Amino acid sequence: MTKESKKKRVIVGMSAGVDSSVAAALLKEQGYDVVGVFLHFWKEPGQDELRENKCCSVESQQDARKVAQILDIPLYTANAAQEFKKEVVDYFLSEIKAGRTPNPCVVCNERIKFNFLFKKMLEMDADFVATGHYAEVKKINGKFHLYTSSDEEKDQTYFLYSLKQEQLAKILFPVGTYKKPAIRKIAQNLNLPVFDKEDSQGLCFTPEKTPTKFIKRNLKLSSGDIITTEGKKIGEHGGLETYTIGQRKGINIGGNGPYFVVERDFKNNQLIVTNNEEDEKIFKKTMTVELKNWIADEPKLPLEINVKIRYRHPLVRGIINLSLTSDGSSKKEKKLYVVEFLEKQKAVTPGQSAVFYADDNEVLGGGIII
Template identity: 35%
Template sequence: MRILAAMSGGVDSAVAAARAVEAGHDVVGVHLALSRAGGTLRTGSRGCCTIEDAMDARRAADRLGIPFYVWDFSERFRDDVIDDFVAEYRAGRTPNPCMRCNEKIKFAALLERAIELGFDAVCTGHYATLVDGPDGRELHRASDEAKDQSYVLGVLTAEQLAHTYFPLGSTPSKALVRAEAAARGLTVAQKPDSHDICFIPDGDTRGWLADRVGAQAGAIVDRSGAVVGSHEGAHAYTVGQRRGLKLGVPASDGKPRFVLEVRPVSNTVVVGPKEALATAEIAGERYTWAGRAPASDAFDCDVQIRAHAEPVPARAAFVGGALTVTPAVPFDGVAPGQTAVLYDGTRVIGQFTIDRTVSAVPVTA
């Protein structure tokens, strides 16, 4: 096959590309430039798309003896990831920019161009497994549970999965990948993993958002609507947050309070007891299927609401056009804007963006 290897400059994508070459594929490496202003992205090991990362990717490609290119996707990244991130926070939701990057950039924009250029598939260093089932290609969890990235890949569609290649999915551990990189003479063998949001240079998400959303003072209220404090910008708060609330009125039971809801229209933050974070139901209208769609409008599944959360057994059903999920055990601290990924065992069924949540604790409690 003709393989386009997306090379971030990290050890995983370098080893994935090496395995594609070793498997006999015709491989070309590409690094995605996601910002035209280098200073707007993290430096060193904390990002995944800096000038330093591009140089690391080029050295790896040279070591593998494959052609290498840098493609400018900065405009698409700004429109589909950064602007979406700001819009979601402005609407009082908590987005996952890495999820959106996978959906809109790595497996939409990149894959579209790859197909146009005659490539058969895009190869990445994600830890997930592809299985050719009776109804087409299926996305499954990686063999290494600690590194499994099937959650952030839950946005992939059947068509995208048909042109995707994940060489690391069956590798038992990240340590083995690093050892393999060292044995292959790849200089990124011990490079630290990237983390945090790549387009926020100093890690100050609150300050970065304040510059773009605007900081407007407002009230912090309890579940009854009584004002218990004030804030300098609702965008700085997310469901489940405890620190930094600075409440002027203590709770009657003396227990700490947590953010339960952010209401952008009224610029209000709602707080309450920890037990009120228990969520009995989630729903969303923006959903996709990773392969075949469920055969029924109601089905049992496991649901994961964060990248490293434990999956929870649940019942999913379509109610009024929305995919609604009722967990067997309440979720803890779910925020609108998060992504819920549905599983059948190890297989990813699909995903949806959470638009609505229902607390398991009545307001009168």
């Protein structure tokens, strides 16, 4: 039998969540030869008893096997722990140490998940890879374009902006045209045991749902003063690296709160806070972005776009253009772009991803806020 007459084979990344499980089910229903792959990521040694986040646990692997058995598809496992530790965890800690607030999930998708799935695709002479991400790919005039999901609340394109043309040509997002309740209903109708499984939250490599304790265990921190924007000392912090711009919870200051973080002054080891939500120091009119990727074509600039400055943040309007040096020349060789917001934005945070969207919900590209 020639390959042309065979079913198209697709490698599905299966995390044992409801989305990737239904993705595999939908593809099988559509006539694909489906092969599941469960990736083992790094976990912090000696912290198993603390684990609140179960997304990469032994239980998850067992759930993935149950789903694969019900769907009657093979499931392979791949050990990505070493690469994950180097590319994601070490990156996360180095960025935190440098005073930035990184997006490890963006890096994981870019350097780990899709890399391993594409390797498996080549090994198994498959045609496509697929995941349970909420996103859509459309081929228009010979180019592959990334679009937001039908489920606006669950859309995950923020984490996928670094995907290249050659990857998008081979990626399927089967759940991208569905809303989450419909996905759960499909899973329930198929008697998949994960139909009511909670969505994973937080970072998969931190035992706790928030990274603060993980950072404290893995970095040497120095305590210092908490100062208001008026210069008044109102408390002490346990390490600037455990805070992020705009943070409100976990500051632990009494008095006329709530306070939130305006700035982390690493030079003086001071955490600058305010209890005034309209404090000018927390708002920015512009931001500079080091571009990582234009997905289809580089747009003509300047261009008014929609931009997302962090996950779960609503889209805001801005004008993007090349950043200029002091002598007026562009910084295109460094891929630096400036975004001028139409309205000032609160808590624009270095290290976070800025993702650019067109009015028709196409993801144009994105980069890192600096």
